[in-house]
Amino acid sequence: MAESKKELSKAQKREVERPQGVENLSDTPVFTPKADILETDTDVTVMLDLPGADEESVDVSLEKNVLTIRGRVPQPVLEGYDLVYSEYAVGNYERAFTLSEEIDRNQIQATVKNGVLRLVLPKAKEAQTKKIPIKTG
Amino acid sequence: MFWRGLGNPWAGFREIDRLFRDLQRIFSEYDRSTASYVYPAVNIYSGKDGAVVTAELPGMEIGDIEISVVGNTLTIQGNRKLEEHERTWHRRECPYGEFTRTLDLPFTIDRDKVEARLNKGILAINLPRAEEDKPRKIPVKAS
Numbered sequence: 001m002a003e004s005k006k007e008l009s010k011a012q013k014r015e016v017e018r019p020q021g022v023e024n025l026s027d028t029p030v031f032t033p034k035a036d037i038l039e040t041d042t043d044v045t046v047m048l049d050l051p052g053a054d055e056e057s058v059d060v061s062l063e064k065n066v067l068t069i070r071g072r073v074p075q076p077v078l079e080g081y082d083l084v085y086s087e088y089a090v091g092n093y094e095r096a097f098t099l100s101e102e103i104d105r106n107q108i109q110a111t112v113k114n115g116v117l118r119l120v121l122p123k124a125k126e127a128q129t130k131k132i133p134i135k136t137g
Numbered sequence: 138m139f140w141r142g143l144g145n146p147w148a149g150f151r152e153i154d155r156l157f158r159d160l161q162r163i164f165s166e167y168d169r170s171t172a173s174y175v176y177p178a179v180n181i182y183s184g185k186d187g188a189v190v191t192a193e194l195p196g197m198e199i200g201d202i203e204i205s206v207v208g209n210t211l212t213i214q215g216n217r218k219l220e221e222h223e224r225t226w227h228r229r230e231c232p233y234g235e236f237t238r239t240l241d242l243p244f245t246i247d248r249d250k251v252e253a254r255l256n257k258g259i260l261a262i263n264l265p266r267a268e269e270d271k272p273r274k275i276p277v278k279a280s
Binding site: 013034035036037038039040044045047049050051052053054076078080081082083084085086087088114115116 | 175178179180181182183184185188189191193194195196197198224225226227228229230231232255257258259
């Protein structure tokens with residue numbers, strides 16, 4: 001059982017890696033949410049699995065070129081019940097992405113549904129079609 | 138292989154170190170490639186009247202999940218569908234596809250009273266213990 005538990009946690013939730021010597025202040029674990037990133041001609045979409053988080057508990061902030069996503073998930077409390085078997089831990093989420101120059105910083109949209117955060121990062125107009133004509137010298 | 142290193146006492150170590158790193162790399166890749174892991178992970182809470190099973194299933198609607206109960210066995214089945222197709226994928230970490238998870242509980246479940254809720258990507262199934270399965274108190278009389 002212990003072996004399968006280890007494999008599960010490895011496969012499903014990954015704790016945030018901190019630089020050596022930096023520790024988490026609270027007991028609550030912090031996980032790196034899984035992400036899907038896809039691109040079209042007009043935008044880049046990032047989808048993150050944040051089970052337990054909603055629009056109230058997710059923070060998306062942009063500082064310089066770094067887009068940071070934080071989600072807070074409270075520990076579940078079930079009145080009259082005790083946790084007897086556990087394969088996954090509940091904790092907060094944290095992940096950051098560096099944006100490329102082509103993203104229009106003022107048009108970023110974020111929505112949460114069914115525990116999935118969807119970030120639509122539109123490309124700036126001038127970045128969408130940047131064809132450089134090549135002339136003969 | 139190692140005899141070559143006799144001239145330089147460190148060469149052998151370097152060789153071992155390299156082999157060790159190669160092995161580590163092979164095993165870590167093997168780890169990542171084993172895609173068929175148990176999904177979803179569950180937590181089980183136990184109470185006086187039954188149990189509650191929770192699982193993290195982000196990106197799913199209640200209609201995508203099927204829950205069945207037979208005796209003391211609970212089965213959770215589902216399919217997380219992938220929406221986008223004609224796009225360039227840069228990263229794909231989120232799990233998609235069909236899954237089945239079966240759990241045996243230590244009591245008979247009252248199948249008529251099973252309730253399941255999906256909230257913020259977390260599935261919670263309330264499994265009440267069948268009345269006839271509950272322990273009975275046998276009064277002890279003095280003879």
